[in-house]
Amino acid sequence: MLSRDKDYKGKTSARLSALIIGFMMMLMPWYVYGPQATTHVDGFWNCVITGSLIVAVAIIALIRRHDYWPAWAFALLDLWILLAPDTLSFTQKEMSIIHVLIGTVGLFIAFVWIRRVFGRLPKNRRTVKGRTFRECSSSERTLYGLVLVVLGLGYAMAIGYLYMTHSGLDGKSGVSVQDLAITYYGNRSGTRLEQMLRGPMSGMRSEDDLAKIVAWLKSGADEAGYDKTIHPIIEQKCARCHSSKSGMNLPDFTTYAGIRAVAKVDTGMSIQTLVKLSHIHLFGIGLVTFVLGFVFTFTELPAWLKNVVIVAPFGAVVIDIATWFLTKWDPIFAYTVLVAGSVMGLSWAFQIFVSLYQIIFLTYSRQEEEVI
Numbered sequence: 047m048l049s050r051d052k053d054y055k056g057k058t059s060a061r062l063s064a065l066i067i068g069f070m071m072m073l074m075p076w077y078v079y080g081p082q083a084t085t086h087v088d089g090f091w092n093c094v095i096t097g098s099l100i101v102a103v104a105i106i107a108l109i110r111r112h113d114y115w116p117a118w119a120f121a122l123l124d125l126w127i128l129l130a131p132d133t134l135s136f137t138q139k140e141m142s143i144i145h146v147l148i149g150t151v152g153l154f155i156a157f158v159w160i161r162r163v164f165g166r167l168p169k170n171r172r173t174v175k176g177r178t179f180r181e182c183s184s185s186e187r188t189l190y191g192l193v194l195v196v197l198g199l200g201y202a203m204a205i206g207y208l209y210m211t212h213s214g215l216d217g218k219s220g221v222s223v224q225d226l227a228i229t230y231y232g233n234r235s236g237t238r239l240e241q242m243l244r245g246p247m248s249g250m251r252s253e254d255d256l257a258k259i260v261a262w263l264k265s266g267a268d269e270a271g272y273d274k275t276i277h278p279i280i281e282q283k284c285a286r287c288h289s290s291k292s293g294m295n296l297p298d299f300t301t302y303a304g305i306r307a308v309a310k311v312d313t314g315m316s317i318q319t320l321v322k323l324s325h326i327h328l329f330g331i332g333l334v335t336f337v338l339g340f341v342f343t344f345t346e347l348p349a350w351l352k353n354v355v356i357v358a359p360f361g362a363v364v365i366d367i368a369t370w371f372l373t374k375w376d377p378i379f380a381y382t383v384l385v386a387g388s389v390m391g392l393s394w395a396f397q398i399f400v401s402l403y404q405i406i407f408l409t410y411s412r413q414e415e416e417v418i
């Protein structure tokens with residue numbers, strides 16, 4: 047205990063610097079604009095309030111030396127200083143520049159402060175046996191950090207792609223359970239032809255045409271019916287675009303063979319497509335989960351939590367893919383696809399953030415360095 051307190055003695059510099067930043071922020075309006083500061087400065091009250099808060103946090107940190115939260119509070123306040131000119135739409139350029147300068151210096155101090163605070167964390171926390179990031183060489187840490195960043199970016203892209211390909215299938219924006227159900231189960235209540243006729247192509251037909259085409263679809267969409275009632279409508283209303291002669295590269299509906307594909311009930315992805323996607327997914331996701339989990343094993347966290355977070359994405363990917371097939375059978379399983387996908391995403395995000403955080407902020411405490 048004694049040696050630990052001694053250890054802190056030399057480390058007030060970050061707290062003192064924070065105190066100075068707080069006073070600078072508080073007094074800056076008067077320094078820049080003199081006595082009329084109260085009426086002439088953009089965000090005058092913002093300066094005074096943010097400054098006082100920082101001063102308060104720094105004083106608390108100087109008194110209560112074992113608390114961790116002031117370092118975080120200080121970092122957040124600095125972030126706010128950086129964002130304030132934009133958020134509060136400052137018009138005075140010098141005020142914006144001073145804010146950015148103070149905010150940047152403050153963030154740097156916060157960074158040093160948090161690194162120090164974190165350096166002594168494990169002494170009063172239960173940790174796992176085995177190597178941690180502290181024992182890794184700096185080149186190992188660099189490698190792990192970079193692979194996390196790249197895989198994290200890849201994951202963000204995957205979410206973006208999923209959003210673009212799945213959202214709005216049900217006619218509403220955003221990815222919903224309905225969209226997933228349509229992808230895997232299909233929209234069995236209707237055909238593509240009916241969907242288009244009620245949606246984008248509704249301007250091309252009369253109500254009478256629609257009734258005739260729907261009746262034909264319901265009765266099984268056979269060739270005899272096509273020749274008798276549908277072909278004339280197509281020739282009259284659709285052929286100027288939907289024929290090989292139109293030159294518009296649209297499906298040709300002037301023949302039965304051409305219209306059959308859109309007159310079939312939509313049953314979602316075929317089993318073959320699902321099997322293809324599944325094996326790509328299992329290989330890809332399995333490897334990514336291994337790399338993320340491997341890096342994550344170096345973190346300092348309670349053993350049970352680490353195990354849960356390492357196992358979860360493996361379980362989730364298997365359940366996710368199994369339910370793609372089940373959803374084809376019954377759309378109710380679309381909920382499971384959504385839940386399993388979220389579990390996987392959340393555990394990956396947790397692994398990436400905690401690992402990166404500890405790679406950057408976890409340092410040797412001075413004591414440990416002396417021992418090693």
Ligand code: HEC
Nearest residue numbers: 238239242243246247250251283284286287288296297308
């Ligand atoms: C002015 C030109 C034009 C006319 C007339 C027209 N369409 Fe279309 N149609 C398009 C275009 C362009 C697309 C592709 C754009 C899209 O998918 O929204 C399309 C797409 C479709 C599709 C989806 C094709 C696919 O590959 O999934 C169907 C079905 C369709 N139209 C039916 C009809 C029917 C039935 C009529 C007549 C009542 C008709 N269209 C009249 C221009 C036309």
